[in-house]
Amino acid sequence: xxxxxxxxxxxxxxxxxxxxxxxxxxxxxxxxxxxxxxxxxxxxxxxxxxxxxxxxxxxxxxxxxxxxxxxxxxxxxxxxxxxxxxxxxxxxxxxxxxxxxxxxxxxxxxxxxxx
Amino acid sequence: xxxxxxxxxxxxxxxxxxxxxxxxxxxxxxxxxxxxxxxxxxxxxxxxxxxxxxxxxxxxxxxxxxxxxxxxxxxxxxxxxxxxxxxxxxxxxxxxxxxxxxxxxxxxxxxxxxxx
Numbered sequence: 001x002x003x004x005x006x007x008x009x010x011x012x013x014x015x016x017x018x019x020x021x022x023x024x025x026x027x028x029x030x031x032x033x034x035x036x037x038x039x040x041x042x043x044x045x046x047x048x049x050x051x052x053x054x055x056x057x058x059x060x061x062x063x064x065x066x067x068x069x070x071x072x073x074x075x076x077x078x079x080x081x082x083x084x085x086x087x088x089x090x091x092x093x094x095x096x097x098x099x100x101x102x103x104x105x106x107x108x109x110x111x112x113x114x115x
Numbered sequence: 116x117x118x119x120x121x122x123x124x125x126x127x128x129x130x131x132x133x134x135x136x137x138x139x140x141x142x143x144x145x146x147x148x149x150x151x152x153x154x155x156x157x158x159x160x161x162x163x164x165x166x167x168x169x170x171x172x173x174x175x176x177x178x179x180x181x182x183x184x185x186x187x188x189x190x191x192x193x194x195x196x197x198x199x200x201x202x203x204x205x206x207x208x209x210x211x212x213x214x215x216x217x218x219x220x221x222x223x224x225x226x227x228x229x230x231x
Contacts, residue, residue: 033218043206043225044223044224045208047219091158095218103161103220107157108157108158110156
């Protein structure tokens with residue numbers, strides 16, 4: 001069974017500071033992918049970053065980086081130099097080899113950037 | 116990135132009527148599309164997976180006869196909420212995957228359904 005856990009229902013960060021959003025996962029699949037999505041108040045889901053379980057290096061996409069610790073089964077999202085526009089819900093998701101096309105989402109973290 | 120267009124963005128209907136929501140991949144062929152339901156401040160719940168030209172695969176607890184999914188072409192999937200009731204009010208969002216985009220899943224902008 002696949003499970004994604006986000007333990008931070010809400011987070012606050014000062015503008016221009018860095019913030020880490022936590023995500024842990026559980027899977028028996030040897031091969032899997034981890035994703036982070038951003039959902040602004042408008043409702044759309046925006047892809048941010050992807051990490052494959054066999055990737056040797058942590059993924060980075062602009063101000064987003066994924067702190068992947070395979071042994072701990074964690075895939076935390078780090079947002080550097082926070083901007084007001086970063087205020088949104090953030091979802092961690094996983095897709096495993098055994099689950100085919102199905103993505104499993106965490107419960108989300110609401111991030112508020114304070115000016 | 117790829118674009119997934121979802122319409123309408125908001126719909127209000129009377130109880131007992133049917134509502135159709137469209138999900139289109141604009142610049143890629145979506146071999147697989149997914150339909151999710153999201154309650155306020157909650158995570159996405161996968162309702163069904165649809166592959167072009169075949170019947171949708173529904174998740175446990177999702178009524179097939181109430182939520183009709185059609186994936187008639189590689190760029191269009193539709194979700195029809197039949198005989199809608201107030202408890203069907205929710206935010207529905209589609210997503211799509213296609214060849215060439217690897218693991219990425221692209222989402223539509225969602226549809227807020229309100230059943231009176």
